Amino acid sequence: MSEKKIATTAVRAGINSDQHHGAVIPAIHLSSTYALKGFNEKGQFDYSRTGNPTRATFASAIAELEQGAVGIVTSTGMSAVHLICQLLNTDDTIVIPHDCYGGSFRLFTYLAKRGQFNLIVVDQNDQTALSNALAKKPKLVLLESPSNPLLRIVDIAAITEQAHQVGALVAVDNTFLSPALQQPLLLGADIVFHSTTKYINGHSDVVGGVLVAKDQALGEELAWWANCIGITGSAFDSYLALRGLKTLPLRMKQHQINANAVAKFLQQHAAVEQVYFPGLSDHPQHELAKKQQYDFGAMMSFELKGGVEAVKVLFDKLKFFTLAQSLGGVESLISHPSTMTHAGMDIESQLAAGITQSLVRISVGIEDIDDMIADLSQALDASQA
Known part of the structure; x- marks a missing residue:
């Protein structure tokens, strides 16, 4: 060892x-x-x-x-x-x-x-x-x-x-x-x-x-x-x-900083129904995550008000979050689990797992956090218009 x-x-x-x-x-x-x-x-x-x-x-x-x-x-x-x-x-x-x-x-x-x-x-x-x-x-x-x-x-x-x-x-x-x-x-x-x-x-x-x-x-x-x-x-x-x-620990530090900021921003935005991120104190397993993890990661998901039509607008308006499969790169990615990462699940299994049509997943990258927040803000606003 x-x-x-x-x-x-x-x-x-x-x-x-x-x-x-x-x-x-x-x-x-x-x-x-x-x-x-x-x-x-x-x-x-x-x-x-x-x-x-x-x-x-x-x-x-x-x-x-x-x-x-x-x-x-x-x-x-x-x-x-x-x-x-x-x-x-x-x-x-x-x-x-x-x-x-x-x-x-x-x-x-x-x-x-x-x-x-x-x-x-x-x-x-x-x-x-x-x-x-x-x-x-x-x-x-x-x-x-x-x-x-x-x-x-x-x-x-x-x-x-x-x-x-x-x-x-x-x-x-x-x-x-x-x-x-x-x-x-x-x-x-x-x-x-x-x-x-x-x-x-x-x-x-x-x-x-x-x-x-x-x-x-x-x-x-x-x-x-x-x-x-x-x-x-x-x-x-x-x-x-x-x-x-070789740069994993260094990258993860910036991922963490950005993810914490994005999660807190999403939590207070009127367009967002619920945020799923273990780093938030109201996450049901927040204390367990603190116990067995060294930090909370840079993945999160949220329920967007307005259903799938609002999701489509959100994706269309974003500039610094790329709509794509996968995660964990230096660039920020956004996806629709039901039709992308979890399309291999039948609808019944998706619903049993809590995956809805209004669920959006984000892989938070290491771009400038001010740019990321501004981009999310304008796209979320547009999704509700």
């Missing part, structure tokens, strides 16, 4: 590791294959799907940041989710949150329909429902905290303890916070995973994922499956994500 601070670990990852030329920054190793020293004499790397020096440097950095044993870099965030599914057999059960990311919900529900495993979807803040689900002795419990898009928080340590009592593994989606703001393995989880497309890379120019296992043996099993089904990440994407990682 590292004794370095997070910012030092992020910046120093791979620095001075070049043994051939003394390059300060680690190189991109684009070769698909590597020479053997002789008959049946494999080196550390032989084929890039199995292992690649650039990807290994990035995986090691994330594992150190998350305080885990093994890091596995995947081609996308959903590849990381799919990798977790390889731990399940047809008679195993997985418990997932009712309000998880739409892509994850779609994958789990469709694989369950094909008989790959048994699926239980539950509100994990409902202790009775959660206890009933755990009584079925699942193989795996998946958590997402904060949740996408309503920023609900679950008690990772408490649920992990309950899950371990019935022999279940716990995997936590940490995409919304990154290891700079939350470290689920230190809260007891067995696996943590990210879409590195988001905050870890931070510049909206990479699609990737990563998974970190606390236990060496579990990590090696997952790494075997990643190679077997061919979902490991590319060298170039790993290089870009490693570059983005």
